[in-house]
Amino acid sequence: MSRLVIVSNRVGPVRDAARAGGLAVALVDALRARGGLWYGWSGDTNNQSAGVKVEQAGPLQLATADLTEDEYDDYYNGFANRCLWPLFHYRIDLTAFDRRYYEGYRRVNAKFASGLFPLLREDDTIWVHDYHFLAFGNELRQMGAEQAIGFFLHIPFPSPEVLATLPNHDALVRGLFAYDVLGFQTSRDLERFCDFVVREAGGHVEGDRVTCFGRTIIARAFPIGIDTEGFAKMAAESEDARRQQEKAVRSLRGRAQMIGVDRLDYTKGLPERFQAFERLLDDYPDARGELVYLQIAPTSRGDVQAYREMRQELEGLSGHINGQYGEFDWTPLRYINRAFARRSLAGLYRASKIGLITPLRDGMNLVAKEYVAAQNPEDPGVLILSRFAGAIYQMPEAIAVNPYDIKEVADAIQNARYMSLEERQERFQALFDGLKRDDVAYWRDSFLATLEHEAPMHRNTERSA
Ligand code: ADQ
Numbered sequence: 001m002s003r004l005v006i007v008s009n010r011v012g013p014v015r016d017a018a019r020a021g022g023l024a025v026a027l028v029d030a031l032r033a034r035g036g037l038w039y040g041w042s043g044d045t046n047n048q049s050a051g052v053k054v055e056q057a058g059p060l061q062l063a064t065a066d067l068t069e070d071e072y073d074d075y076y077n078g079f080a081n082r083c084l085w086p087l088f089h090y091r092i093d094l095t096a097f098d099r100r101y102y103e104g105y106r107r108v109n110a111k112f113a114s115g116l117f118p119l120l121r122e123d124d125t126i127w128v129h130d131y132h133f134l135a136f137g138n139e140l141r142q143m144g145a146e147q148a149i150g151f152f153l154h155i156p157f158p159s160p161e162v163l164a165t166l167p168n169h170d171a172l173v174r175g176l177f178a179y180d181v182l183g184f185q186t187s188r189d190l191e192r193f194c195d196f197v198v199r200e201a202g203g204h205v206e207g208d209r210v211t212c213f214g215r216t217i218i219a220r221a222f223p224i225g226i227d228t229e230g231f232a233k234m235a236a237e238s239e240d241a242r243r244q245q246e247k248a249v250r251s252l253r254g255r256a257q258m259i260g261v262d263r264l265d266y267t268k269g270l271p272e273r274f275q276a277f278e279r280l281l282d283d284y285p286d287a288r289g290e291l292v293y294l295q296i297a298p299t300s301r302g303d304v305q306a307y308r309e310m311r312q313e314l315e316g317l318s319g320h321i322n323g324q325y326g327e328f329d330w331t332p333l334r335y336i337n338r339a340f341a342r343r344s345l346a347g348l349y350r351a352s353k354i355g356l357i358t359p360l361r362d363g364m365n366l367v368a369k370e371y372v373a374a375q376n377p378e379d380p381g382v383l384i385l386s387r388f389a390g391a392i393y394q395m396p397e398a399i400a401v402n403p404y405d406i407k408e409v410a411d412a413i414q415n416a417r418y419m420s421l422e423e424r425q426e427r428f429q430a431l432f433d434g435l436k437r438d439d440v441a442y443w444r445d446s447f448l449a450t451l452e453h454e455a456p457m458h459r460n461t462e463r464s465a
Helices: 022-034 069-088 099-119 136-142 169-176 187-201 228-237 239-252 270-283 305-325 342-350 366-373 406-417 421-437 440-464
Strands: 004-010 036-045 053-057 060-067 125-129 148-152 181-184 204-206 209-212 215-221 256-261 291-296 333-336 354-357 382-386 399-401
Touching (some): 022 036, 022 440, 060 069, 099 136, 125 136, 125 440, 136 148, 136 169, 148 440, 181 440, 187 204, 215 440, 228 239, 228 342, 228 421, 239 256, 256 270, 256 366, 270 305, 270 406, 342 366, 354 366, 354 406, 366 382, 366 421, 399 406
Parallel strands (some): 036 060, 125 148, 291 333, 382 399
Antiparallel strands (some): 053 060
């Protein structure tokens, strides 16, 4: 088996999964089994060039490089998080179209590619991740890399009209054709990519072969999963999870708990979610004193203005809801801005009768999957899931809602509160079976099989043609 080289912005078995987000969680799970080299940003900024640092961490070699302050501003806070992130989540209003950011982004992609190039072996398989490194493959190719290189996009791919608002969209999409395999979260993302290639770039599509800019690549949907059985076992059996669950149940004193867990990000629809909870308390007085909504939302990307503003808005809303509806012995909304250990999180999911996951847009959403995996099959909770999360395509047995429709979400919560045990069990079983089948190992193996077995055959045919 060839060596696997993973490239992603953040690297390694992270201590703070909440801040690192879903990508790091998924890759830790994916790589535990296979080992290899994992390369990316150290998380530090340093204006002296320290080069690439390589260290061993169990079966993994971790290779990291620092960013300078300017690179951090232009590449990470700038193009990645103030331009690509909002734009790919359909927030044109929050997108900063600043060409300086794009230049910084290209420079950092080139710098990281030149840091990796000398570490590569001839038969490595290279798997690049997410919107930070759209241009990475092209930079490596220009240095002469001939290895199989795949790319997986963890966030949505926008519609052609939205992508076309970006001044450098043509160069970015052209760069993607340096990869051999492109992976998307859902078939809708894949369709939008193909649409762009055909309508905006004059390419053509035949099955999963996409031709443009003189190259043919494989593009496919590979919906990311979680370690379903591992997570379920942790929720049911680990001492920490059980302790956290008992603590939660004790503090609820017979009341039901509804949970949301999200990085504090404007794509997650938190203000709308808080408003839906308020609407529930308004429209359904029987929920007052009976339901506690626990929202865990650790701060992320605090350097970006839009994130600071949203945080203030949420503090205002939560204060208002608790002031308006709270009783001396009942706090309706428990809003917590910090990370929890994964085991504790598993216990909290299990203690919750409802999982309320209503992003305005989300590539996949692993929290929805974790919530289901953590349930007690004898008495499972109900998942309410946004129709704009990628996960909805794999989880049709969740209650699907439009997160912008406050009344619809309030009604869904009320419906979930009174759902019969039989219906809850049926929905849970169907969801759990799906998550067990399409877990993180399946995601990893199917992507790598395409990259390692299908792409080389395809490259050979291209060469001999
Ligand atoms: P994220 O936007 O970070 O991921 P998500 O998929 O839900 O969103 O993953 C978040 C992860 O962080 C989960 O594993 C969750 O348990 C963990 N987490 C969140 N809050 C936490 C807390 N307070 N304490 C501990 N852990 C916490 C991006 C994309 C998603 C895509 C993933 C993976 O935006 O759409 O599903 O990558 O591809």
